[in-house]
Amino acid sequence: xxxxxxxxxxxxxxxxxxxxxxxxxxxxxxxxxxxxxxxxxxxxxxxxxxxxxxxxxxxxxxxxxxxxxxxxxxxxxxxxxxxxxxxxxxxxxxxxxxxxxxxxxxxxxxxxxxxxxxxxxxxxxxxxxxxxxxxxxxxxxxxxxxxxxxxxxxxxxxxxxxxxxxxxxxxxxxxxxxxxxxxxxxxxxxxxxxxxxxxxxxxxxxxxxxxxxxxxxxxxxxxxxxxxxxxxxxxxxxxxxxxxxxxxxxxxxxxxxxxxxxxxxxxxxxxxxxxxxxxxxxxxxxxxxxxxxxxxxxxxxxxxxxxxxxxxxxxxxxxxxxxxxxxxxxxxxxxxxxxxxxxxxxxxxxxxxxxxxxxxxxxxxxxxxxxxxxxxxxxxxxxxxxxxxxxxxxxxxxxxxxxxxxxxxxxxxxxxxxxxxxxxxxxxxxxxxxxxxxxxxxxxxxxxxxxxxxxxxxxxxxxxxxxxxxx
Numbered sequence: 001x002x003x004x005x006x007x008x009x010x011x012x013x014x015x016x017x018x019x020x021x022x023x024x025x026x027x028x029x030x031x032x033x034x035x036x037x038x039x040x041x042x043x044x045x046x047x048x049x050x051x052x053x054x055x056x057x058x059x060x061x062x063x064x065x066x067x068x069x070x071x072x073x074x075x076x077x078x079x080x081x082x083x084x085x086x087x088x089x090x091x092x093x094x095x096x097x098x099x100x101x102x103x104x105x106x107x108x109x110x111x112x113x114x115x116x117x118x119x120x121x122x123x124x125x126x127x128x129x130x131x132x133x134x135x136x137x138x139x140x141x142x143x144x145x146x147x148x149x150x151x152x153x154x155x156x157x158x159x160x161x162x163x164x165x166x167x168x169x170x171x172x173x174x175x176x177x178x179x180x181x182x183x184x185x186x187x188x189x190x191x192x193x194x195x196x197x198x199x200x201x202x203x204x205x206x207x208x209x210x211x212x213x214x215x216x217x218x219x220x221x222x223x224x225x226x227x228x229x230x231x232x233x234x235x236x237x238x239x240x241x242x243x244x245x246x247x248x249x250x251x252x253x254x255x256x257x258x259x260x261x262x263x264x265x266x267x268x269x270x271x272x273x274x275x276x277x278x279x280x281x282x283x284x285x286x287x288x289x290x291x292x293x294x295x296x297x298x299x300x301x302x303x304x305x306x307x308x309x310x311x312x313x314x315x316x317x318x319x320x321x322x323x324x325x326x327x328x329x330x331x332x333x334x335x336x337x338x339x340x341x342x343x344x345x346x347x348x349x350x351x352x353x354x355x356x357x358x359x360x361x362x363x364x365x366x367x368x369x370x371x372x373x374x375x376x377x378x379x380x381x382x383x384x385x386x387x388x389x390x391x392x393x394x395x396x397x398x399x400x401x402x403x404x405x406x407x408x409x410x411x412x413x414x415x416x417x418x419x420x421x422x423x424x425x426x427x428x429x430x431x432x433x434x435x436x437x438x439x440x441x442x443x444x445x446x447x448x449x450x451x452x453x454x455x456x457x458x459x460x461x462x463x464x465x466x467x468x469x470x471x
Contacts, residue, residue, distance in 0.1 A: 001099075001152055002031040004073040005141055006066065007108040008048060010034040012138040021146055024155045032145065035073060041065040049111050058112035066107070066118050073105055080105040080124050083137035083144070084113060087126030090144065093307045094127070098144070099151040106144065108137030171225075172216060174207040226306070226361055228298040230291040231329040231344065233284045239337055239344075240280045241273065252335050259283065259333035259348060287332035291347045294330050298345070298357055309362065309413065316408035317369055317447065324368050328361065336360065359414040366404050370397050377448060392458040395469065396451070399437050403450075407441070426468045428461045433468075 005013065016022070016032055024030035038046045042064060049059040070080065079101040088094065098104065107114065107123070119126070129140040149155055177188040191203045205227070231239075240260060243252045244267060257264055260279045269275065327342030336344040343364045345357050374393065405411035426433040437454060444450040458465055 001029070001101075001148070002033065002103050003145055004033045004035055004078075004103075004105045005108065005145075006035045006037055006069050006073075006106065007136075007138055007141070008037050008110055009108075009136065009138055010036050013142060015142060016145060020155060021149050024149055024152065027154075029152050029155050030149055033073065035069050037061075037065050037069045040068040040072070052112060056112070060112050061110060061114040063115040063118050066114060067121075070105065070107070070118070070122050074122070075103050077101070078103045078105050080107065080122050081144070082107040082109065082114065082119060082123045082126045083128075083140040084109055084126050085128050085131075085133050086113075087128040089131070090127055090129050090140075090147070092147075095144075095147045096151060098125075099148045104148070106137075106141045108141050110136040171205075171208040172211040174204040174211070225325045226302055226328050226365075227325065228295050228302070228328045228330065228345070230288070230295055231331050233281055235329075236284050236332065237277050237280045239331075239339070240333075241276055243335075243337065244272075244276055252337065255335035256333065259335065284332050287347055291330040291332060294345075294347055294353075298328070298330075298354070301354060301358075302361065305358075305413070309365075309410065312408050312410050313365065313369065316404065316410075317373070324372075326361075326364060326368065328357075355414050362405070362410050362413065363401050366401055366410075367397060370400055370404075373448065374451060377451060392455060392462065392465070395465075396437075396454050396458060399434065399454070400450075402434075403438060403441050404447075426465070428464055428468070433465075 013034055037048055041048050048061055048065045050062050052060045129143050181188045191199050240256055243256045247253050260283045262279050266275055329342055329344045330347050331344040332347055334346055334348045336346045440453050441450045444453050
């Protein structure tokens, strides 16, 4: 990666020869070219500023020296950034976007700024490092170089370091400790000395969430945290038995039997529970290693994309939404059941697994936010409306998955095949129900009105709807 830094004060950048950035330059991972704007001035005194047209305080950097300086370094793929208090505030998400470029040109402004014609012709992005004013763009440029450099492969030495730090997942970083384990009568938390990696990860997440809640609650808005975890053997048995006792839910029942090698004719025997337990535990043990390997893979993939997804959620829902935690249990079967502890991700999925996982994750987050808003407009009725099965409200929320996905752009993250194909075959009063619901959404103007209007439409046609649904 190369940075061309355009400045009136090139001697200000000595810190970029030290520490991690300095080593990255020595190792050839990072190239920093300091360009003195004064060298391009055609004024005999190398003057680069003048008074602003229209009057006012201060001076403005003139266009000619800066224009020529940019032309001297600009390449076809250069991404040109102007550091200014008027710019977009620098965040970790923005740093990650900037790091996608290989050639970056940084313009360090001074005085009252630079001539607008330079900005209009060259600048792709204006960036501020905070809501305050500095004497020039040199310090912001160094901040940006340092932040971006950390994301260059092999610069930090440990590729996981950048993923686990503050802001990497809208959470502040957990407390860190090192040797000795006791210092001035202060001890390192026991969990960190236990060697139990799962308990350590749990402790760190809890610490991060509490710190963020106390110090930066703004980061927690619209920030559902998905935790991927292998389902325990005991819980897997419990869920399998539950579905085997519900043969009327044919899809789940058949897939459970197929996934766990369960013979249906043995389910009527007195030793039903013992038989189902043995079969389930055997399959769980076979798939255990695969499930545990998927934990980290899916967690890292989700962390890398979650900020983009939540921006779309917040933009679509139009309000700050309560932070929630969702558990994504990796399950040794072809069927992914749900309960009040979270949603289940099958490790038995054939083909491209991550596409299915991502679709299920977004599906469930839409549900979480949907019911959060639903409870405000149907206060006191949410439990009845949500869990009565097959309820109109539950069905409406399932239809909303595709409507929200399409209108928010969230479906761009996964294959756009329909969530529930059978829903699209239902007709009410001779009209296709999904087309009718999309029409209601387009006429409702916002999500809350769609909730009300969609619910009213289905209730008005409840008998026909349930008859069609039960087919």
